[in-house]
Amino acid sequence: MPVFRSIVFAAAISGLLVGLLVSVLQHLGTVPLIAQGETFEKAPAQPAAGHAHGAGGNGSPAAASVAADEAWEPRPGLERNAYTVLFNIVERIGFSLMLAAALILSGRPLGWREGFLWGLAGFLVFVLAPGIGLPPELPGIPAAPLWPRQIWWVGTALCTGAGLWLILFKRHPAAAILGVALLVAPHLVGAPQIDITGNPVPAALSHRFVVAVFLTTLLSWSLLGALTGYFGRRFLASPQSRTA
Incomplete structure (x- = not known):
């Protein structure tokens, strides 16, 4: 129980700090690019074949229009930003719990250096390797x-x-x-x-978005691993955890 409690505390603090930082980086880097992509996604649909991005893969413009009308999304501004920050924090806490469990099960000593290396591994596994085949996509890109x-x-x-x-x-x-x-x-x-016959999103904009996402997630995973290792070691070495 003391070990579990220490892991949870370390993950909560690490996830909170990294989630807030990532939210700031996204606000400065990826969010403006997503807003530009949404202007292409919400543009009047073209009759060209292959654009089934908003139709759930059935290729029906009518179905895409109905889905767009019925889909809920937070209002721009404070509500949208609040949901983004909340999601980033919860997601990073979950990733931090996974990293902490991996660190302890590996039997290697906890610490920020070891955590940093595990964070880099997380970036390779969950971002870079899948991103080679499926790079991050802006709204409006056929998929x-x-x-x-x-x-x-x-x-x-x-x-x-x-x-x-x-x-x-x-x-x-x-x-x-x-x-x-x-x-x-x-x-x-x-x-x-899929064969894209008419991608409305400029290639330069997509490239900037991919680079921004990769850099943000690289910093996120490496920092999350380092903080998880650091706080995990601090909490596990505390007198309270040894005597509980």
Whole structure:
């Protein structure tokens, strides 16, 4: 119980701090780009084939219009910003709990350096590897159906995590070969794609958004790992946790 309580406290503080920082970075970097992308998404629909972004993959403009009318979204301004900050904090607390559990189960000493390395691993597993095949997308960009993309994303994250574990912890030639194979396999299969005949979003805007997302998440994961390791060590070493 003392260990569990220490993990929860460390994750709560780390997630709160990183969630607030990420919210500021998003407000300065990605949010303005998303707002520009939304102007293309909400533009009058063109008759060109292949644009099924808002139609749930059925390609029906009428269905897309109905879905757009019925979909709830927070009002711009304070309400939208508040939901964004809340989501960022809750998400980072969850990721911090996962990192703390991984750190303890690995048997390695807690600390900000070890946490930083695990945070980088989290970035590789959950952001960079899936992002190679499915880069972050602005609103208005045509995309393949959701379910195939989600299945490929989850499979890529699992293969990347397993591959890194085999390479870094098994330290055996056969394990390293299998680990490399797992890292490469999802990209040989390829992410679900569609033929885009008329992308309304400028390529330069999409490129800026991808770079901004990758840089923000890289900072988020590395800092979250470092703080999780730091606070986890502090709470586990506190007199209260030793005597509880």
